[in-house]
Amino acid sequence: MLVEAADALDEVVMVGHSTGGMFMLSVPELGDRLAGMALVSSAPHAGWRTAFGQWAEVHPIPGLAEAADAYGQDPGDRTLGALTLAAAEWNFTPEGLAAGRAVLADLPYCHDAVAWADAHFDETYQARWRPHSGLATLILSGAEDHVVDQRLWQDDPAFDQPHVLRRTIEQAGHFPWIENPRAVRTAFADLTSLLDGSGSR
Numbered sequence: 001m002l003v004e005a006a007d008a009l010d011e012v013v014m015v016g017h018s019t020g021g022m023f024m025l026s027v028p029e030l031g032d033r034l035a036g037m038a039l040v041s042s043a044p045h046a047g048w049r050t051a052f053g054q055w056a057e058v059h060p061i062p063g064l065a066e067a068a069d070a071y072g073q074d075p076g077d078r079t080l081g082a083l084t085l086a087a088a089e090w091n092f093t094p095e096g097l098a099a100g101r102a103v104l105a106d107l108p109y110c111h112d113a114v115a116w117a118d119a120h121f122d123e124t125y126q127a128r129w130r131p132h133s134g135l136a137t138l139i140l141s142g143a144e145d146h147v148v149d150q151r152l153w154q155d156d157p158a159f160d161q162p163h164v165l166r167r168t169i170e171q172a173g174h175f176p177w178i179e180n181p182r183a184v185r186t187a188f189a190d191l192t193s194l195l196d197g198s199g200s201r
Helices: 002-007 019-025 028-032 048-057 064-073 077-086 094-105 111-120 150-155 181-195
Strands: 012-017 034-040 136-142 164-169
Touching: 002 012, 002 028, 012 019, 019 034, 028 034, 034 181, 064 077, 077 094, 077 111, 136 150, 136 181, 164 181
Parallel strands: 012 034, 034 136, 136 164
Antiparallel strands: none
């Protein structure tokens, strides 16, 4: 589906948030189809799960276990949404939590997609391609993102190139545009400049 979307348009710049960015990096056919891409709060492999699990253990959220039990007993879109809202505290800074919860409450949820990813993707994910020198790339994350460890990008030199921008958004969590939209706009402006051939790291 990602390939079909890229083929349907000209000069495609694809943006993926978290697992969405991982899906992009799992489809090598995109490498020659994109003019640019942005990977927001994403990762190059599934190693982020271990670090997050350890962090989550020492940062429990009241009521989350009950929401997880309800989802386990009756997995569906409704209970998935309730579980996501119960875990909202992990995704946002304290200052952004109310706005973040409002966004999450308004999203559609699809248990079938989550179940597929859990069974076939999440634990074994490894990027299957890297951005070539002609592909303007933005790697963007919140400085307070405790979900996906952004240090993982440092392990792969292919993501440390002049055509790959790294931008860290201060005072922001896993959804950095919620807490600091102005800085996120600036980061995307940097990507636009790189696409235009006038940008720099």
